[in-house]
Amino acid sequence: MGNLYIGLLHFPMINRCGEIVATATTSVDVHDIARSACTYGVARYFVVTPLTTQQKIVWRIRGFWTEGEQVVEKSRRGEALELVFVAGDLKETTDWIREAEGVSPLLVATSARRQGKQCITCAKLKERLRNEKRPVYILFGTGWGMADELIDVCDVILPPIMVESDFNHLSVRAAVAIVLDRVVGER
Amino acid sequence: MGNLYIGLLHFPMINRCGEIVATATTSVDVHDIARSACTYGVARYFVVTPLTTQQKIVWRIRGFWTEGEQVVEKSRRGEALELVFVAGDLKETTDWIREAEGVSPLLVATSARRQGKQCITCAKLKERLRNEKRPVYILFGTGWGMADELIDVCDVILPPIMVESDFNHLSVRAAVAIVLDRVVGER
Numbered sequence: 001m002g003n004l005y006i007g008l009l010h011f012p013m014i015n016r017c018g019e020i021v022a023t024a025t026t027s028v029d030v031h032d033i034a035r036s037a038c039t040y041g042v043a044r045y046f047v048v049t050p051l052t053t054q055q056k057i058v059w060r061i062r063g064f065w066t067e068g069e070q071v072v073e074k075s076r077r078g079e080a081l082e083l084v085f086v087a088g089d090l091k092e093t094t095d096w097i098r099e100a101e102g103v104s105p106l107l108v109a110t111s112a113r114r115q116g117k118q119c120i121t122c123a124k125l126k127e128r129l130r131n132e133k134r135p136v137y138i139l140f141g142t143g144w145g146m147a148d149e150l151i152d153v154c155d156v157i158l159p160p161i162m163v164e165s166d167f168n169h170l171s172v173r174a175a176v177a178i179v180l181d182r183v184v185g186e187r
Numbered sequence: 188m189g190n191l192y193i194g195l196l197h198f199p200m201i202n203r204c205g206e207i208v209a210t211a212t213t214s215v216d217v218h219d220i221a222r223s224a225c226t227y228g229v230a231r232y233f234v235v236t237p238l239t240t241q242q243k244i245v246w247r248i249r250g251f252w253t254e255g256e257q258v259v260e261k262s263r264r265g266e267a268l269e270l271v272f273v274a275g276d277l278k279e280t281t282d283w284i285r286e287a288e289g290v291s292p293l294l295v296a297t298s299a300r301r302q303g304k305q306c307i308t309c310a311k312l313k314e315r316l317r318n319e320k321r322p323v324y325i326l327f328g329t330g331w332g333m334a335d336e337l338i339d340v341c342d343v344i345l346p347p348i349m350v351e352s353d354f355n356h357l358s359v360r361a362a363v364a365i366v367l368d369r370v371v372g373e374r
Contacts, residue, residue, distance in 0.1 A: 016262065028215050032358040039352050075203065076356055164373060165226050169263055170364070171219040177361035178368045185365070186351060 002129050003043040004184065005105060005137040006176065007093055008033060010049040012147035023143040025054045030061050030084060031077075032173040033140075038080035040180040043135070045083045046093040055086045062086075090139070090150070097135055105137035109154035110179065111145055112161070112168045120156040122182035129183065138179065140172050189316045190230040191371065192292060192324040193363065194280055195220060197236040199334035210330040212241045217248050217271060218264075219360040220327075225267035227367040230322070232270045233280040242273045249273075277326070277337070284322055292324035296341035297366065298332055299348070299355045307343040309369035316370065325366065327359050 008029060011022040025047060037045040047058045065081040087093045097105045106128070108120065120128075129136055139146070139154065151157060161178055162168055170178070195216060198209040212234060224232040234245045252268040274280045284292045293315070295307065307315075316323055326333070326341065338344060348365055349355055357365070 032361055035356055035358055036361045038354045039349050039357050041352070076354065079354060080356065161368070162226050162373060165228070167225045167263065167266060169222055169267065170226050171222055171360070173358070173360055174219055174223045174364035177357070177364045178372070181348070181365045181368065186349060 001131075002133050003101065003135045004041070004129060005044050005046065005093075005097055005135060006033070006037060006042055006180075007046040007048055007090070007137065007139045008142065008172065008176075009090065009139055009146065009150065010047075010051075010054070010142050011089075012150055013141055013143040014145050014147055015143050020147050021143065022049065022051055025049055025058055027061055029142070029173060030058055031081075033176050034080040034084050035077075036173075036177045036180055037083050040184040042083060042180070044085055046085050046087050048087045048090060048093060050088050052088075055088065058084065058086045090153070094137065097137060101135045103134055105135040106156070107154045108136060108138045109146060109151045109157040110138060110140050110175065111151065111157060112170070112175075113145065114160065115151060115157050117151060117154070117157045119159050122158060122179065125158070125183050138183075140176055142172055189320050190288065190322045191228070191316060192231050192233065192280075192284055192322060193220070193224060193229055193367075194233040194235055194277070194324060194326045195329065195359065195363075196277065196326055196333065196337065197238075197241070197329050198276075199337055200328055200330040201332050201334055202330050207334050208330065209236065209238055212236055212245055214248055216329070216360060217245055218268075220363050221267040221271050222264075223360075223364045223367055224270050227371040229270060229367070231272055231284075233272050233274050235274045235277060235280060237275050239275075242275065245271065245273045277340070281324065284324060288322045290321055292322040293343070294341040295323060295325045296333060296338045296344040297325060297327055297362065298338065298344060299357070299362075300332065301347065302338060302344050304338060304341070304344045306346050309345060309366065312345070312370050325370075327363055327366075329359055
């Protein structure tokens with residue numbers, strides 16, 4: 001059985017005008033995705049942004065729940081936030097996983113748009129995680145989605161969540177929850 | 188095939204001390220759940236709160252995206268927000284559905300805790316929606332979950348999303364996304 005990692009990337013992303021930008025981190029992304037990650041047994045949740053001021057904000061959110069007063073509150077929020085780690089770029093996170101696991105993870109892109117890249121279904125990924133030791137690292141984009149150069153470095157891509165729906169604009173928080181449920185959930 | 192409705196309830200809810208309270212509405216609940224509802228073909232998404240000031244806030248959020256300037260933006264957010272309707276209590280929403288559909292909906296509770304009530308699985312609910320005309324109305328709680336008196340008036344309850352997980356503290360935004368994916372998604 002392999003470990004599952006997830007990453008929320010903020011650069012290089014597409015904005016609504018098609019330009020490549022660094023998007024802003026948001027508090028609700030940190031919390032919601034950490035809680036989903038904790039529920040589904042994810043090993044680490046990386047929040048990846050090149051902006052050092054934003055990195056500090058995410059560390060501070062984490063610290064608020066994992067240290068100091070909040071530890072004594074009647075809440076298990078801190079357990080989820082302990083899964084959060086902040087990194088400057090994708091390489092920093094894949095290096096960390098390779099060091100911890102002794103092998104590079106299978107790098108999985110996600111996109112709400114159809115892509116030419118080699119697809120892997122959630123069912124296949126689930127089977128793979130069960131039967132192989134190699135870790136799996138699923139990347140999620142922000143803004144209007146990952147730039148092609150980011151998708152290109154991934155090994156495979158998951159198909160859009162709702163192929164048949166005309167409206168495919170889930171929040172990244174919803175998308176992460178659904179993908180985790182499909183890949184690890186009890187169905 | 189039956190129509191699917193969802194409701195986000197803010198009263199009567201449990202707080203972290205076990206008291207019954209009205210919780211606060213949040214902007215991200217309105218947006219995220221509307222986007223998930225639109226992706227999965229939900230007929231209406233009711234935001235239910237007895238607090239008239241909070242009702243006004245939710246109508247205002249909806250209006251910002253469905254009327255005026257935002258309509259011309261390069262965004263489809265408004266299509267999702269059009270599904271949002273605000274109500275003062277559960278009865279107001281079930282009355283509305285009965286009037287629109289000519290029949291009362293099957294009222295489905297959700298809870299992260301194990302309940303004694305009659306369970307229905309997501310798979311059964313999916314089959315039911317496909318084969319029967321009676322609408323299904325799934326209720327989601329906020330705060331620390333629905334008070335028993337609310338669960339008691341429902342016909343059935345969905346089991347917790349992750350029975351085997353020791354940590355079962357998903358955000359309601361994640362829970363709605365997962366339940367919709369299980370009940371309507373392409374798997």
